[in-house]
Amino acid sequence: xxxxxxxxxxxAVASVLAHGLRSFLTTLGIVIGVAGxxxxxxxxxxxxxxxxxxxxxxxxxxxxxxSYTPIKDRMKxxxxxxNDSDLSLIETRVEGIxxxxxxxxxxxxxxxxxxxxxxxxxxxxxxxAYQDVAQAYAEQGRFLVNSDSKTRRRVCILGETVREQLGLxxxxxxxxxxxxxxxxxxxxxxxxxxxxxGFDQDDRVILPYQTMQSLLGNQSQTDxxxxxxxxxxxxxxxxxxxxxxxxxxxxxxxxxxxxxxxxQTAEQLSETFDRIITTVTLVVGGIVSISLLVGGIGxxxxxxxxxxxxxxxxxxxxxxxxxxxxILMQFLVEALLLSLLGGIIGLLLGYGLGVLIxxxxxxxxxxxxxxxxxxxxxxxxxxxxxIFGILPAAKAANLDPIDALRYE
Amino acid sequence: xxxxxxQAIEKHYVMGDQTVRALDGxxxxxxxNEYIAFVGxxxxxxxxxxxxxxxxDRPSAGLYHLNGKNVAQLNQNELAEIRNLEIGFIFQSFNLxxxxxxxxxxxQPLIYRGVAxxxxxxxxxxxxxxVNLVDRIDHLPNQLSGGQRQRVAIAxxxxxxxxxxxxxxxxxNLDSRTTIEIMKLFDELQQEGHTVIVVTHEAEIANHCHRxxxxxxxxxxxxxxxxxxx
Numbered sequence: 001x002x003x004x005x006x007x008x009x010x011x012a013v014a015s016v017l018a019h020g021l022r023s024f025l026t027t028l029g030i031v032i033g034v035a036g037x038x039x040x041x042x043x044x045x046x047x048x049x050x051x052x053x054x055x056x057x058x059x060x061x062x063x064x065x066x067s068y069t070p071i072k073d074r075m076k077x078x079x080x081x082x083n084d085s086d087l088s089l090i091e092t093r094v095e096g097i098x099x100x101x102x103x104x105x106x107x108x109x110x111x112x113x114x115x116x117x118x119x120x121x122x123x124x125x126x127x128x129a130y131q132d133v134a135q136a137y138a139e140q141g142r143f144l145v146n147s148d149s150k151t152r153r154r155v156c157i158l159g160e161t162v163r164e165q166l167g168l169x170x171x172x173x174x175x176x177x178x179x180x181x182x183x184x185x186x187x188x189x190x191x192x193x194x195x196x197x198g199f200d201q202d203d204r205v206i207l208p209y210q211t212m213q214s215l216l217g218n219q220s221q222t223d224x225x226x227x228x229x230x231x232x233x234x235x236x237x238x239x240x241x242x243x244x245x246x247x248x249x250x251x252x253x254x255x256x257x258x259x260x261x262x263x264q265t266a267e268q269l270s271e272t273f274d275r276i277i278t279t280v281t282l283v284v285g286g287i288v289s290i291s292l293l294v295g296g297i298g299x300x301x302x303x304x305x306x307x308x309x310x311x312x313x314x315x316x317x318x319x320x321x322x323x324x325x326x327i328l329m330q331f332l333v334e335a336l337l338l339s340l341l342g343g344i345i346g347l348l349l350g351y352g353l354g355v356l357i358x359x360x361x362x363x364x365x366x367x368x369x370x371x372x373x374x375x376x377x378x379x380x381x382x383x384x385x386x387i388f389g390i391l392p393a394a395k396a397a398n399l400d401p402i403d404a405l406r407y408e
Numbered sequence: 409x410x411x412x413x414x415q416a417i418e419k420h421y422v423m424g425d426q427t428v429r430a431l432d433g434x435x436x437x438x439x440x441n442e443y444i445a446f447v448g449x450x451x452x453x454x455x456x457x458x459x460x461x462x463x464x465d466r467p468s469a470g471l472y473h474l475n476g477k478n479v480a481q482l483n484q485n486e487l488a489e490i491r492n493l494e495i496g497f498i499f500q501s502f503n504l505x506x507x508x509x510x511x512x513x514x515x516q517p518l519i520y521r522g523v524a525x526x527x528x529x530x531x532x533x534x535x536x537x538x539v540n541l542v543d544r545i546d547h548l549p550n551q552l553s554g555g556q557r558q559r560v561a562i563a564x565x566x567x568x569x570x571x572x573x574x575x576x577x578x579x580x581n582l583d584s585r586t587t588i589e590i591m592k593l594f595d596e597l598q599q600e601g602h603t604v605i606v607v608t609h610e611a612e613i614a615n616h617c618h619r620x621x622x623x624x625x626x627x628x629x630x631x632x633x634x635x636x637x638x
Contacts (some may be wrong), residue, residue: 007519083437316503319464321492321520322483322562401464401484405503 004329012334015306016341026302029295030384034346034377035353036288040281042354042367048277050365052270061098061233061266062133065090065226065243068262075283081223082247084110089250090226093244096235100228101129104212106180112205113178114166119330121162123179123205125212133227136206140175142189148187148208154383155211156184159202160192180215226245236265295342296384302337303392314396315404328397336382337387343381347374410473411571411603412438412461415468419456419626421432428504430456432468432626437606440571443598445614446607448623456578457623458607463487475571482547492520496565500577502557504549504564509543510536514564521568535563539593555586562593566602573597575606579613591616 017025068077087102106123123251130136131143138157148155156177168186175186184207193201207215216222230239240263247261307314314327352366419431430453434634438444448454459465460472463479466487472480479490504513514532515525523531536542539559549557558578565573575594579587595616598604606617614620615634622630 003522003524014507215533312503313505317516317520318488319462319491319497319503320517321488321568323488323520326520401488402459404463405499 004326006332008326008329008333009337011330012337015273015334016337021337022302023341026299027295027338027345029298030292030339030342030381031346031349033288033292033295034343034381035350036291037285038347038350038369038373038377039353039357040284040288041373042351042369043280043357043364044277045370045373046354046358046365046367047366048274051273051277061236062227063236063240063243064264065228065247066262066264067223068260070258079223080251082226083222083224084263086247086250087224087226089246090228090243093246094239096232096239097228098229098231099129099132099227101127101133102209103130103225103227104209104216104222105225106212107216110180112162112166114175117165117167119162119165121159121203121205122176123212124206125209125215127209130206130227130277132366137191138188138195139191140171141186143188144206144208149210152211152214153208154182154184155187155208156399157188157190158186159190161200161202161294162205178299179207182215237268240265292380292384296339296388299335299338299385299389300391302338303331303389304395306334307331307392307396310396311399311404311407314399315407317403318399318401319405324397327399328393331393331396332386332389335393336385339381339385339389340378343345343378346381347377350377410437411440411442411475412436413471413473415471415473417460417467417472419453419460419465420468431460433628434470434628436621436628436631438603441598441603442600443594443604443616443618444606445617445620446605446623447604447609447611447614447620448608452623453626454607454609454623456626458574458576459612461572462497463490488520492517492568494571496562496568496573497569497572497577498558498561498565498575500580502549502554502561502581504557506549509546509548509561510541510552510560513549513560514567517564517568531567532563535567536560538566551583553586554582555589558582558590559587559593562590562597566597571603573602573604576602577608577610578606579610580608584605587613 015344065082065086067082069078069080073080085100087100091097091100104125110120110123111118112121112123126144127149128144131138135296137143139160141157142156144155147153156179158172158177160167166177168177169174172186172189176183177186178184190202190204190206195201213222228239230236243263244259248257248259251259251260314322317327351367351369354369358364358367412454414434416435417431417434418429421428421430432453434457446454446457456465463474463482464487466482467480470480471478474490474494477490479487482490491497505516508516511529511532514535515528518528518531533542533545539562541556541559541563542557544552544560547556549560552560562573573594578594579590582590591613594604594606604617606613608614617630618633620630620632620634621628
């Protein structure tokens with residue numbers, strides 16, 4: 001068996017080399033198919049790995065509670081809200097929380113001005129606990145303290161991007177910026193965090209919570225987000241359930257009503273993202289594998305031509321003693337070799353393509369190529385080779401020696 | 409016991425609604441080391457005779473004993489094995505593998521026997537030496553003359569040490585000078601102990617042989633020794 005395989009490989013290599021250009025064109029379908037799969041996989045794998053890292057950095061023990069209004073209600077003018085009493089309810093009635101903070105966003109992106117420079121940024125008010133919950137620390141100056149909020153101080157903490165855009169000096173502590181017609185003293189600059197899924201995490205301005213409340217005015221119209229971290233990560237499901245039942249009761253929801261809020265965990269976010277990536281990979285992979293199928297049919301086609309071309313040779317081999325399996329093996333190995341060759345070329349090409357694309361998109365994570373995709377690509381090309389090689393090989397093996405010898 | 413024993417061999421072909429009797433009751437016995445020619449005009453059953461003798465085809469009826477074994481009803485794979493072990497073919501159109509050089513062509517039948525490369529090469533070199541082509545082993549068939557190609561084919565037939573050398577119009581594509589050369593080679597091979605069977609329509613070729621069997625309409629019409637052979 002091994003002997004026959006070796007002899008078949010020897011003659012298959014000779015035959016593939018004898019028709020260099022034709023062999024290459026034959027494998028092109030497989031090359032394109034595999035290259036496509038590998039390019040997509042290497043890109044999404046790279047993306048997924050970097051996003052997972054970023055979510056890990058976010059802290060997997062944190063939860064975000066935000067209000068949620070179904071579209072149906074929104075069209076009726078109903079707006080769900082979370083407010084301070086929800087916050088204190090969770091704070092006092094849920095066990096296992098290590099820190100909790102409200103976040104109050106400005107209703108729209110607001111202008112920030114320093115001297116002649118202006119920029120738009122995300123502005124929100126929060127409390128001292130935010131730095132533990134969001135792992136946002138001051139690189140210069142200090143973070144908020146409770147008294148900032150209580151006394152509604154006009155102070156702010158800037159993200160790195162905002163500082164740059166306003167043309168503030170590196171040590172900007174003590175400068176004054178104008179936010180919505182009010183002047184705020186800069187007390188700190190945040191540590192840069194980079195981007196998360198294309199969002200600049202350094203483009204923000206943090207104000208004391210109650211300062212923000214007073215800026216927004218009408219308290220009954222405000223809608224806050226609540227961020228909290230749990231002491232024990234394995235406790236997350238319990239905390240989520242407890243928060244949910246408390247809020248449902250507080251909001252007077254009956255059994256039939258849906259939640260008017262959403263509780264998000266970092267893990268959930270990352271899972272959602274993973275699911276999106278998996279779907280993209282599957283869809284693109286599915287489309288591309290059609291190309292593999294077409295490639296396989298191309299190989300079958302050329303192998304059939306090759307069998308016809310070599311009918312006389314097959315006749316000679318049979319006359320001097322080749323059995324069915326000798327001929328079958330010879331053509332099957334040749335088809336396998338063609339498809340594997342295409343698979344390998346496609347692998348290199350696809351990886352190159354992935355690296356190139358990843359490099360040409362700024363801030364795109366580098367392409368990585370997992371082992372399973374190599375195994376899958378080569379395995380699938382070999383499979384295609386064998387499946388589409390069987391028909392031509394069987395045709396060759398079943399030729400009658402006399403007819404084959406007489407074939408011109 | 410005879411090397412080849414035909415008993416009432418028949419071969420029928422169905423052409424449309426007509427049955428052609430290509431061989432119609434052949435009885436013949438061929439001993440080892442015979443030098444025998446099958447002659448006849450086209451349509452006499454010569455080619456069919458050669459196909460059946462060479463185990464390329466099965467007779468419709470009758471018994472064919474080769475080396476004491478009845479090979480008349482073997483299947484294709486078994487016939488392939490018999491061809492590989494017992495028969496060395498030499499064809500009119502040489503039938504060399506076009507993309508393989510002389511050496512590879514001669515080694516080819518040994519692959520089907522499972523002989524390892526080194527041993528194959530040694531045996532092939534011996535066979536090529538016998539036909540005086542050792543200096544041409546790297547040449548592809550299209551780089552060789554007709555006579556040289558036929559000598560490669562003869563080496564390929566010899567390399568398996570078969571019971572029978574079966575030549576089908578071996579000089580049909582050769583000029584007269586090369587024809588003499590090739591026939592001389594056959595004479596020598598027979599003297600060395602090989603059994604040589606030639607299928608031809610040329611009287612001159614047949615006259616080299618020690619026994620001439622004439623076929624006509626699928627039957628043996630004459631079986632004699634040519635003049636000058638005792």
